[in-house]
Amino acid sequence: MLPLGSSQFGVDLTRASVSSLNMYPRECCDQQIPMEWAFAGPYTIVQRLGSDELDAHEIAAYDPDKFAVLLSEKPAVHRYPGSMAKRVQQLCQALVDDYDGDAAALWSEVGSGKELLRRLNALPGFGKQKAQIFLALLGKQYGVCPEGWREAAGAYGEEGSYRSVADITGPESLAQVRAFKQEQKAAAKAKKIAS
Secondary structure (H helix, E strand, C coil), rough: CCCCCCCCHHHCCCCCCCCCCHHHHHHHHHCCCCCCHHHHHHHHHHHHHCCCCCCCHHHHCHHHHHHHHHHHCCCCCCCCCCHHHHHHHHHHHHHHHHCCCCCHHCCCCCCCHHHHHHHHHHCCCCHHHHHHHHHHHHHHHCCCCCCCCHHHHHHHHHCCCCHHHHHHCCCHHHHHHHHHHHHHHHHHHHHHHHH
């Protein structure tokens, strides 16, 4: 069993095997909200569904209006729970269609990091950056290391970097990732002002 966000985020999250679906919705939710909130998302959804683990078939088949309500209950799973409900259902439908609902099938027996990046990038809600971050997370924390995974993950795959959730293993690395993100935002703001 591997930690799913675990207590480094100050949230008592469920533990899940690397083959579970739980990692995908947290990546979907990791937009415009603090990481802790995003990482609590899958656990919150599991609890509200009354399940032990997320099931792509169940979520894809769930009535969209009812699923939006489920994610909107207080505390909401995301700042924009209706939009996120739609995105999570689209993601689950893609996993059902392409991998028979088996989230780990996306990376199991993949031939290269480049191929895994292509598969991740094809998922609804996953652009290049999110796909590279997820690839780095799989490689750095879950031992999913097909040939060339670091190169495919770009800067997020660099050893010793503190750029994303892929690099967070505890409070210290969380602070380092936050500091990096703040530096990036400040640099982008300064560049915008200068131009």
